[in-house]
Amino acid sequence: MLSNCTKGVTTCPTQGRSNPYIAAKPESRGVRQQRHVRMDATITSAADTQKLYAELDTACINLRRAPPSMRLTFSGPVKEAYEQLAAAGVARKWGCGVSEALRRRNVMLGELRQLGIKNPDKIAVPSVRNDAAFLFSVVGSTSLLAVVAGAVLPGDWGFFVPYLLGGVNLVVLAVGSTAPGLLAVAIDAFSQVFPDYKDRVLRHEAAHFLVGYLLGVPVGGYSVQLGREHTEFAEAKLQQRIIERTLADEEIDSLALVAVAGVAAEAREYEEVMGQTADLTDLQRLLLRSKTRLSSAAQQNLTRWAVWAAAGLLRTHGSEHAALVQAMRSGASVAECVRAIEETRGEVA
Incomplete structure (x- = not known):
């Protein structure tokens, strides 16, 4: 082995790092x-x-x-x-949002904008975009077909078919005025023509899943299929069926955040919220089980606060929400969704 000698002191050029020419000391x-x-x-x-x-x-x-x-x-x-x-230390984020979610308080519209809500005035206001587009399409298509039929079909058929097609419009308008629920399936199916439909559903359901998970509410399943979009939570969180008992204010607060999480997610991304009707209906059912009777103004403020608090959680855990959206897009199981949340490094969105 060569050495560099300086003033009688011998040093090795490989000192402090492994030398490939020297056999390693055997492990005991x-x-x-x-x-x-x-x-x-x-x-x-x-x-x-x-x-x-x-x-x-x-x-x-x-x-x-x-x-x-x-x-x-x-x-x-x-x-x-x-x-x-x-x-086991695997689900470290499950229930971590309980300490982050603030207690119920009055929330101003400006605070919603600060958390990325694009149009706070549209919260709790049903959107008519899908309904209007459906009716416009029905009226437009039947009118066009009536004109073509009148010009092409011979004899009495040229008069009968246009009147028949015009009757379709009257039937649709009558059903929509008296029993709008009967048109819900058709309108939901028609809403798929909008390019943002799938992303809206994924963001919406992923928000329910994530906020529920962060608040320690067991997620039992989810679906993003047409007409069956939902996120299912296990009622064991309350140890009793919700419909069989009244709920304390603390329980109302947590469940309210979960109920409007989808609204908050859509409102942070889009000007209008398409899927808020069902969420607000669920929230109203929860409020009816509250031990504390709430006035209309108190219910409105609680809704605004819940959207604000849910938006705050989604902003804090923005990367987890994005990872969950991708997992749901690929049809991941509940466990795979949980893994996606836990393995994602949190970043503010």
Whole structure:
């Protein structure tokens, strides 16, 4: 081995780093055993994590298949699966939003704008975009067909068919005026022509999922299919069916955030909120179960506060929301969605 000598002091140019020409010192038996123990612990931890996620998926599947009368019973294992994930240090973000969500207070419209709500005045105002587009399409298409039929069809058919097509418009208007729910399926199907439809649904349901998860509400399933868009939560959070009891203010606050999370997500991205009717209906049902009677003004303020608080959580956990949207887009299971949330590094959106 060559050495550089200076003033009688011998130094090695490879000192402080490994020398490839010198054989490494053999590991002692104890060191080898410790290294293998650490590797085995890592493997066991990964296997246990996968097992916990599998148990969560199994519990969610059983909940989805359970009859309505047994859903409370089957929601218990879902809650236990989340608690086991949290106890194992895997679901670190589950319930972390409880300390972040502020207590109910008065919220001004300007505060909603500060959190990215594009048009606070449109909150709780039903959108008529899809309805208007549907009616315009029906009237326009039938009118065009009536003109073509009158010009092309011979004899009496040229008079009868246009009148028949005109009657379609009258039927649609009559049904829409007396029983608008009957047109809901057709309008929902027609809404898919808008390019933002799929993204709206994904953002909306991902917000329900994420805010519920952050507040410690067990998520049992979700769907983004046409006509069945929803996020399902296990009622074991309250240990009793909501319809069978009154709710304390603390419970109302948490569940209100979950109910309007989809509204907050859409309002932060779009000028109009398409999917708020069902959410506000769910919120109204919750308010009817409140122990504290709320006036109309108090209900309006609670709705505004809930949207503000939910928007704050979505802003704080913007990267998790984006990751969850992508997971739902690919049809991920509940456990895979939870993994997407936990493995995403939080960034403010």
